[in-house]
Amino acid sequence: MDIKRLPQEFIINLYETMLKIRVFEEKVADLILKKEIICPCHLYIGQEAVATGVCAALRKDDYIFSTHRSHGHYLAKGGDMKKLMAELFCRETGTSKGRGGSMHIASIDMGIMGSSAIVGGSIPLAVGAALGFKIQKKDSVAVAFFGEGAVCEGVFYESLNFAALKKLPVIFVCEKNHYSTHMPISKILADPSIYKKALSFAMDGALVDGNDVLKVYEKTKIAVDSARSGEGPYLLECLTYRWRGHVGPNYDLDKGLRSSEELEYWMKKCPIKSLEKIMVMNSILSEKEMEFIKLKVENEVEEAIKFAKESPKPPQTEDELMLYVFK
Ligand SMILES: Cc1ncc(C[n+]2csc(CCOP(=O)(O)OP(=O)(O)O)c2C)c(N)n1
Structure with a gap:
């Protein structure tokens, strides 16, 4: 995309958001x-x-629905980092009052409607929200994030069909990170091309380099503008890679599935380093200015850890167990 068409401040914000996610997660x-x-x-x-x-590419009053891999979605949509960290520390000040943990986070005010640990769970929820927007004549859109594992679930196909049939303002964002737990794509999908599945439902779809933030933004903007103006749903397939293992901090190189060469190949395609190069080439930020942003982000993460550690734990009483639970 022509980077000159975007305000510099917008590009710097993209950089800061990606750094926030990276530093937080590390x-x-x-x-x-x-x-x-x-x-x-x-x-x-x-x-x-x-x-x-x-x-x-979203407004505050657009909704997102997330998955078990939720931290990036929450931070990118403007969720409060302190509350997220507190949730991971199981503290009362967390996004789910310390009862949900990493896989159950939300911030309704910011349009972060929740994350589902059920693979494919985000998809029908986003479709339901989009139906609600249409009935209420609101011009908001709903986004469902999910991995390629969810494409193996029946609910994916049912949701695409219903959304296309009713022309709902929903964007289906598949993050194709190459593995579903420890299963490579080739072992779970007969046809690994996900965006083409949109064709069967007479809806639009596109494949995008998911490690190129500018391209992801550009394609999402097209999808959002189309959905907002009543053109119906859109399926976006974002090709990317998760560096760490399925769950936890390790790299899953001991499972006999992925190689260190594959990991190194993708680490060289780091989305943050790629944007840094573009920014330096286009004189948007100097190395020194990027260092300054890194320091700012590191301080924010340290502040979040301090907040989490100093927050109280939920009371450990029997009555407390049933609080906030549907009975
Ligand atoms: C319905 C359902 N089946 C199985 C699981 C167990 N499970 C948790 S995560 C996961 C893999 C999901 O892979 P993918 O959707 O590609 O997302 P990724 O982990 O790659 O982000 C599985 C099978 C589950 N949580 N829900």
């Missing part, structure tokens, strides 16, 4: 290794350009 990985965070975390490192590019 700290979380350290804290898990130190056993200070004990709730299971599915890390998003390597995929930052997807959440950042998609959410940059």
